[in-house]
Amino acid sequence: MTAMNEMFRKRIGFARDEPINFDNLDTILEKAALALPFENVRIMNGSTTEFTEESLKEKILGRNEGGLCYDLNPLLHLFLLENGFDVKLVRGVVFNQAKQKWSETGKTHVAIFLRENGRQYLVDTGFGINIPLKPVPLDGDTVSSRNGEFKVQREASEHGDYCLYLKLKHKDKEWKKGYAFDSKDTVTNLRDLNEIQQIIASHPASGFNKRLLITRLTDKGSFTLAGNSATIWTDGRMEKKEINADQFKKMANDVFGLDV
Known part of the structure; x- marks a missing residue:
């Protein structure tokens, strides 16, 4: 292997x-x-x-x-x-x-x-x-x-x-x-x-050069960080909240293991 x-x-x-x-x-x-x-x-x-x-x-x-x-x-x-x-x-x-x-x-x-x-x-x-x-x-x-x-x-x-x-x-x-x-x-x-x-x-039409985006499926739905928002789907229910830059960085690290 x-x-x-x-x-x-x-x-x-x-x-x-x-x-x-x-x-x-x-x-x-x-x-x-x-x-x-x-x-x-x-x-x-x-x-x-x-x-x-x-x-x-x-x-x-x-x-x-x-x-x-x-x-x-x-x-x-x-x-x-x-x-x-x-x-x-x-x-x-x-x-x-x-x-x-x-x-x-x-x-x-x-x-x-x-x-x-x-x-x-x-x-x-x-x-x-x-x-x-x-x-x-x-x-x-x-x-x-x-x-x-x-x-x-x-x-x-x-x-x-x-x-x-x-x-x-x-x-x-x-x-x-x-x-x-x-x-x-x-x-x-x-x-x-x-x-x-x-x-x-x-490219001006690219959706990936305007704001940070991190997303992934989870066992019960999905977790998405996009710009100044966090969107969490759990068993068909959505929770979306505004976040600041520090909260984004913390969630990126805590949830995804990424240093932004």
């Missing part, structure tokens, strides 16, 4: 000697969702680094940070590769729910495309608290997990050939678009992620 394989298992709390296969991939995704925060701290404090396999492992496994989609999914991709899965990274365009249009940042979402026994799936641990906790088949079948329902439909567009739809538990009554992705637009080298990171860090 490689050091990366062992460190990833330790970070998410998965037994070192337990085999990984498609049947228990749900467990991996659930544990990753509870352990790895979705956050933009490095974007906001200007401390981003060039992408390499070593820098990615050091950031999340060595320093116990989280990251955005282009951090979390590439790391999971490396882990799945080491455990014998047929996977590749694909690029997508997020649908902006507030503006009801596709993000002007373009194909800056990174997700995982997986093949298993002749069937194809979308795997994603880098879509904030909107992540499916199970592989989502690309043939339109709906999957349900504790945080909602998810499906992928084949839809040819300028953004790709598939679209993820979601209906989050306690939040959505109707299906909503998550992101479109192109199964043929793959990331073949980690250096390609530098372009995506640069767009997210500098």
Whole structure:
């Protein structure tokens, strides 16, 4: 077992000697969702680094940070590769729910495309608290997990050939678009992620270069720090409160283990 394989298992709390296969991939995704925060701290404090396999492992496994989609999914991709899965990274365009249009940042979402026994799936641990906790088949079948329902439909567009739809538990009554992705637009080298990171860090339409954001699913819901607010979902009930900079820093450290 490689050091990366062992460190990833330790970070998410998965037994070192337990085999990984498609049947228990749900467990991996659930544990990753509870352990790895979705956050933009490095974007906001200007401390981003060039992408390499070593820098990615050091950031999340060595320093116990989280990251955005282009951090979390590439790391999971490396882990799945080491455990014998047929996977590749694909690029997508997020649908902006507030503006009801596709993000002007373009194909800056990174997700995982997986093949298993002749069937194809979308795997994603880098879509904030909107992540499916199970592989989502690309043939339109709906999957349900504790945080909602998810499906992928084949839809040819300028953004790709598939679209993820979601209906989050306690939040959505109707299906909503998550992101479109192109199964043929793959990331073949980690250096390609530098372009995506640069767009997210500098583009005027980026939602991740305006304020600090740290979020993660919890056993009973989710916990989100965003700018001057803290939003906590517990068993379907939401509590939102205003916080100051000192409270943000304390919660970031106490809840997420992050130094901001």
